[in-house]
Amino acid sequence: MAFRLRPHERGFYPLFTRAAENIVAAADELAKLVAAEPEARSEFADRVKDAEHAGDELTHEIMVKLNSTFVTPFDREDIYRLASSLDDVIDAMEEAADRIVLYRLGTLPPGIARQVDVLRRAAIATAEAMPGLEKMAQLREYWVHVNSLEDEGDDLYRSLLGDLLVPQPGSSPLDVLTVIKIKEIVETLEEATDAFETVANTVESIAVKEA
Template identity: 50%
Template structure:
């Protein structure tokens, strides 16, 4: 039996995957919130629950990083990943909260396109987390390239949506509300890109 200089503690990958799976749930609740006839109070309540569960996973990762002597990759990088994933959830929760609190009546169709980008990013991220263990550099590379591509598409859609809000079609006070919501969606997409960039940095270091 050989010596393993760096024993692999697989629970980190399990927890990071769990954290990314909360984001699939969050993005799906966001899609529900945008649907016609959605019960905003009920969806917001379930989003709050999902956000609390995501918080617990984040705390479990941080606690594990602090109490583990040899981590599978840099302590700081695990911390970045955990807080990066948590940031996505916080932004999605904030958007749901804004839709509830601002009592927005009409949500333009452009918002759904952004939520679809978020759902796709969440799936890709959850699929990528277990690949950190095997450092399957090719599949990890496909993941971060695709998330960057999605972020670019989301950015273009974002600018067009803001231009539409400014077109004169909406009351100015509604423009203000919708602009906050639209910017929240874009920040959530940016937060996914940041996670992908962290994964890229880890993969480059470990290769």
């Protein structure tokens, strides 16, 4: 760890770590929701909503600190992008949880639980990487990992869309309103995966500049 000329504001690091840990908590509740019986889902959706509120406060804290700090540890736009994309992740998770309950869906296609599992693993990887921002340690590995999770998410997404919209011969097709509802949910979960990729790309961008 090199001597630093600029004694910059260190308070950003723990906030990013807390934001990422909060996303792990949201992902855990979302995983329980998609594994639960339909009538038990709303309790977990409430907890995802609570995590989303906690995330909003962390985002706001980061933005206030960003705007009131003269020398930031990395580029202002990188901090802004990192906070925004962490916020996008949890917003999409909350929206998916809410819609599953709102639309009173019955059994979900198993691919949705697999999408949520990808999100959980991306959340854990992100929470483990955040403390490394301060020391610029092992960030390359994290970036590669999230990019491969994003590929896994893409494949799941694509196969869910295919199953929904091109029913296999012999299977009983879903009614169209149900197709519309489930399509919205798998798209929202895919947005969360994409937002994790933006998080990882921003972290990489910070790491390369500091190298």
